[in-house]
Amino acid sequence: MPVDQKLNVVVLGPCTNIASAILEDPSIIPKLKVHYLGFWHNVEPNMYDKKEFNSGNDPKAVEILLNTEGLDLTIMTATTSQHLVFTKAEVDANLKNRGGVSDYLINRWETYDRWWTKDDPEKKSWIMWDVAIIEALARPELSKTETFMTPKENTQRLINIHTEIEVGNMKTDFWQSLKKIQIIGMYLDATTSISDIGNCLSNIGFFDPKHEQILSVEKPGEGNMNVVLRIRTNERSFIVKQSRPFVQKYPQIMAPIERIDVEYQFYRAVTNKAIEPHIPEILAYNADHHFLILEDLGDCKDMSYLYDERNIKTSQLHRLLDIASQIHNSKPLEYPKNMELRLLNHQHIFVLPFLEESDFSLNTIQDGLEELALRYRTDKTLKKEISKVGQQYLSQGSVLLHGDYYPGSWMTKGDHIYVIDPEFSFMGFAEFDIGVLAAHSIMITMDIACLKTIKEGYPGCLNEQLLAQVAGIEMMRRLIGLAQLPLKRSLQEKKLLLEMARGLILNKSS
Secondary structure, eight states, rough: OOOTTOEEEEEESSSSHHHHHHHGGGGGGGGGEEEEEEEEETTTTEEEESSHHHHHHHHHHHHHHHHHHEEEEEEOOOHTTTTTEEEEHHHHHHTTTOOOHHHHHHHHHHHHHOOOOOOTTTEEEEEEEHHHHHHHOOOGGGGGEEEEOOOSSSHHHHHEEEEEEOOOHHHHHHHHHHHHSSOSSSOOOOTTTTHHHHHHHHHHSSSTTTTTTTTEOOOSOSSSEEEEEEEEEEOOOEEEEOSSBSSSSSSBBBBOTTHHHHHHHHHHHOEEEEEGGSSOOOEEEETTTEEEEEOOOOEEEEEEHHHHHHHOOHHHHOOOOOOOHHHHTTTOOOOOOHHHHHHHHHHIIIIIGGGOOOSSGGGTSTTHHHHHHHHTTTTTHHHHHHHHHHHHSSSOOOOESSSSSSSEEEEEEEEEEEEEETTEEEEHHHHHHHHHHHHHHHHHHHOOOHHHHHHHHHHSSOOOHHHHHHHHHHHHHHHHHOOOOOOOOOOHHHHHHHHHHHHHHHHHHO
């Protein structure tokens, strides 16, 4: 760094790190210009109040900054920064459906628990403390800075304090700056205007508005992980899928936005001619906007209806086994590890359903289910076996998996079956897909004999114990975990299923 320059250090929280650095090596003091967001200050009598959130997190570090002679220190006090307030209305107007960090910030505003205050429970506004100090640094003309003596109890020296900010101009500059770095595209959903959707698809080269007009946009079903839209034009119909940095159905759960790439890679990897009739064709893919555009399979329904029918046809079971086998026989040269999404799924399959204490009350699903689950959540032998399978799930395997092979990922049109939504795909072990298939077949029919039919019907080799354990774990996590199914069963029937599952996991089933 040139001799006449200083390093600007902005402290948005406790000043522990910069205070530690000064104590460790005082020679850095002349090279620093510290900008600190903290304490309250009354200008006229020059009175300080250090009982403020940032300052209170490490009061000794604050004292070091104030007492260090020769340290260039500028303070953005809470007294001044509290005036920079964003409303939810203006945030929506500038960020909603803009994509990338914009959608993340909207989600953060709507889902974050403001544990420090009971004011404004509807979250209509939010003080932008941090934005105030950054704007003042980036645009010094938007802030008035005055020089004051430090508090009486500290080493007496001069420091700089921001006493006024131009709130309106700071807001304007912030929104204009943010727009410059936003992704060119946007996030789409069913409320996005047809013209915006057309522009977005045109920008990625998929759609030419001069020759094609969008007639309608609808949701073909309720997507769990991603936004899914059916778009009809004057020439065709197609499906647009787009991932978010969170789970579409549960926005409070963060999830890797790159998962749409895994789905794209899966469809590219399963090139066997026998499976082509059972998966949608890729029409376009755009990694920058996290778009996957697929063939519209038409008037299909997902096979969750099987839970109500309590029956799965032998012909359907064999078709599903054949499709799974074709997937497993695919040999991609390279394939994404999908580890971030697997870690998330690992928590929801192998960990969270079996915690003794949980914020999620199963009695909101069905009276008595919470008490029923406790036996399995406190069974250390059971949980030890579950943990072992969980570790194998996270290990790298050699078989291409769908990763979420259950009725919600199976579509049917007449007697024809399609398989969709492979965003959980990875290279693992065949027993995982087939175990999940077995678990749901047992829950549909209430008959553990399905497992034998599936073992005998799968054309490849399977480890019978591992297959049974995966089936049992999937049954349990769907019965006593967050990822509930449209499974209308009495408490007694669920108890029977849980006992079946326990036997499968502990290798005690008949």
